[in-house]
Amino acid sequence: MTDHEWVVDDHIGTLTLDRLNRGNALTFTMVDAMTDVIRRAVADESVRVIVITGRGDRSFCSGMDTREFAGLELTPLQRKRHLHEHVHELIRTINACDKPIIAAINGNAQGAGLDLALACDMRVMSRGARASEVYVSLGLTSGAGGAYFLPRLVGRAKAMELLLSGAAIDAEEAERIGLVNSVADSADLPAAAHRLARSIARHAPTTVRAMKRSIDQASRSDLDTSLDLLSSHYAVLATTDDAAEAIAALRDKRTPNYTGN
Numbered sequence: 001m002t003d004h005e006w007v008v009d010d011h012i013g014t015l016t017l018d019r020l021n022r023g024n025a026l027t028f029t030m031v032d033a034m035t036d037v038i039r040r041a042v043a044d045e046s047v048r049v050i051v052i053t054g055r056g057d058r059s060f061c062s063g064m065d066t067r068e069f070a071g072l073e074l075t076p077l078q079r080k081r082h083l084h085e086h087v088h089e090l091i092r093t094i095n096a097c098d099k100p101i102i103a104a105i106n107g108n109a110q111g112a113g114l115d116l117a118l119a120c121d122m123r124v125m126s127r128g129a130r131a132s133e134v135y136v137s138l139g140l141t142s143g144a145g146g147a148y149f150l151p152r153l154v155g156r157a158k159a160m161e162l163l164l165s166g167a168a169i170d171a172e173e174a175e176r177i178g179l180v181n182s183v184a185d186s187a188d189l190p191a192a193a194h195r196l197a198r199s200i201a202r203h204a205p206t207t208v209r210a211m212k213r214s215i216d217q218a219s220r221s222d223l224d225t226s227l228d229l230l231s232s233h234y235a236v237l238a239t240t241d242d243a244a245e246a247i248a249a250l251r252d253k254r255t256p257n258y259t260g261n
Contacts, residue, residue, distance in 0.1 A: 003030045005055075006037050011048040011201040012194060013041050016055055023062030024054040026112060028086040035090045042097055045260055048201040048208065050097070051193050052120060053104035057186045060105045060129065061113025064143075083143055087112060091145045094119045098209045100200050104193035105180065108168075110134050115144035118153065121212070123180040124193045125171040131179065132168035152219075154178055204242035204258045 005016040015037055017024040041047045054060040064087070074082070094101055094116075103117035105125040111134045117123050125131070133146050141147070142163060151159040154177045162169070171183040184192035200208060210233045218226040237243055241261040249256035 003027065004033060004037070008044070008047055010198070011046060011205075012051060012197045013044070013047040013049070014051045014053065016053055017061055018055045019065075020055045020059075022065055023059035023108070024056075024113070025062045025065035026087070026116075027065050027068055028082065031086050031090045035093045038090075038093045038097055038101075042099060045205075048099060048205045049197040050099055050101045051104055051197055052101060052116070053190070053193065054106050057107055057126065057128075059107040059113075060103070060109040061116055062108065063111030063113045063134070087144050091115065091119045095145075098213050099205075100197075100208065100212055102193055102197055104189055105129050105131070105171075106186070106189055108132075111138075111146075112144040115142065115146040115149065118149035118179075119145055122196065123174075124182050124184060124189060124196060125174055125180040126186045126189045127171050127183050128186055129171050130168040131171075131174050132166060133163050134166050136164060137166040150179075204240070204246060204256075205260045206240060206242060207237055210237060 003017070003019050005014075005018050007014050007016075015034060017026075017030075017034075019025060019027075019030070038050070041050055100122070101120040103120040103123045105117055105123055107126060107129050109117050109129065109131045111132075114131050114133055117131075133142060133150070135142050135146070147159075147163060150162065153159075154162075158177055161167070169177075169179075171180065174180045175183050181196070182192065214226075214230055214233055217229055221229070242256075242258045245256050245258060
């Protein structure tokens with residue numbers, strides 16, 4: 001029985017976590033498969049935007065399935081390797097992907113499940129969902145990137161509050177503090193996430209990927225370095241077929257037909 005689903009439609013690839021009876025909790029086999037899906041999506045020219053969501057309307061992802069470790073006598077080094085070689089590889093792959101990734105948080109997101117959403121570029125959240133970094137309540141520290149991503153999204157003080165208290169917040173609070181881009185009713189969430197995805201996918205794919213790389217690289221560099229890199233991206237993109245098509249479509253008042261060239 002599969003634990004995830006991958007569907008590509010109209011240049012949008014949707015990856016659905018599919019373990020409804022376990023709150024869409026992650027297993028090591030599952031995260032390895034998801035990593036492979038993201039890697040294949042990067043190489044697939046028909047995919048321009050990726051959406052990650054969960055099955056049902058109660059849980060986006062409840063974190064790592066505790067049964068993965070039940071009965072295992074692991075040394076600290078073995079536990080570290082389990083995380084590093086599986087869960088962390090998925091997070092790194094998402095973070096390195098130069099195609100935009102949207103998390104459609106259809107239900108509660110907890111621990112590693114919330115970290116998965118935080119690793120994405122944008123987040124749309126169901127109005128009835130709640131988000132929590134539950135690690136501290138389990139005697140653990142953030143294990144899948146929450147301590148890295150959360151301060152960058154909501155600021156250090158708010159991230160400290162959420163990580164050190166383990167408190168759950170609702171969708172309205174998540175939107176207010178900048179953890180998610182927008183909130184939608186549960187029934188409307190898939191459509192809301194795909195509207196956002198389509199608003200991106202309709203643009204030239206090479207331009208979108210260069211824009212995402214520019215944003216990510218700018219966050220790690222000084223102004224002069226960023227401007228120098230942007231000028232290089234700009235100069236290359238200006239010579240592409242898609243740039244010419246964008247100008248021609250604007251002139252002719254028609255929808256552009258982008259090829260990625």
